[in-house]
Amino acid sequence: MDKFALFLAFLWFLFFIFLFIQLVEYIKYKNWLKEIEKKPPPKKILDILNNIKYYTLLPKNLKKVMNFKIQIFLNEKKFIGIKINITDEIKINIAFYACLLTLYAKYFCYPNVEYIFVYPSTIVKKEIEKYFANQEILIEGEATYDTVLIAWNDAKKEIKSCRGNVIVHEFAHEIDYSDGNIDGLPPLDSEKSKEFAKIMFREYEKFKEKTIKGRFLGKYHLINKYATTNKAEFFAVMSEYFFIRPALLKKHFPDIYKELKTFYKIDTYKILGENNVC
Ligand SMILES: [Zn+2]
Incomplete structure (x- = not known):
């Protein structure tokens, strides 16, 4: 065996050791x-x-x-x-x-x-x-x-x-982020994603408009205004309410609650009930 063949054999040996580990x-x-x-x-x-x-x-x-x-x-x-x-x-x-x-x-x-x-x-x-x-x-x-x-x-x-x-x-x-975009739309199949976007962004736009115009906020005063920063923040803030204060979300924003329940596949209201538990 010449030197080159020996060297190749050695490389193969290292490769198999690596695979084995x-x-x-x-x-x-x-x-x-x-x-x-x-x-x-x-x-x-x-x-x-x-x-x-x-x-x-x-x-x-x-x-x-x-x-x-x-x-x-x-x-x-x-x-x-x-x-x-x-x-x-x-x-x-x-x-x-x-x-x-x-x-x-x-x-x-x-x-x-x-x-x-x-x-x-x-x-x-x-x-x-x-x-x-x-x-x-x-x-x-x-x-x-x-x-x-x-x-x-x-x-x-x-x-x-x-x-x-x-x-x-x-x-x-x-x-x-896990689908590559931080846009307020978590990974969902295209049909569900359309419905999710329709419900979530409709509320987002309403909340944003009321906040910008300084109108009477109504039920939106219950939600942290930070949610109006952009759609991604809206999703993150609503997720907080969904997990930490589901009673509030379910009562005042039942459509959002339903969408998040479908996405996260968990009924947080059923677990926590009327109480804020964290
Ligand atoms: Zn954020």
């Missing part, structure tokens, strides 16, 4: 999935989950899906604390509300999202405006293609007060 990793991962599907999560996860009232109210079948998904989420996502120590409480709360939105899809775990940056309090973001000087804006969270930013103090306050939920909000953006 990949295969072993894949089998290990599949076995791990089977294992976590059968068993409840470890006690330290379960203890924190049981402190989340929403979790305790989930019906048995959804609790089982949550137990499964939350472990995948915690295993796959990289949590990075900016001037804050990432605790189990932070990780599990973020994972819980992120997974809550996708209980309809057992194996969906935000494949785009790689990082979750957690800040201790409201984030100061410098916006460079085209014609104006640099502006500072305050944000509670942000969702980009592969990263979600969460201001933990704001998230924690909202979890207690049930007024909104920045975690639900940002992950609703990620769902919206």
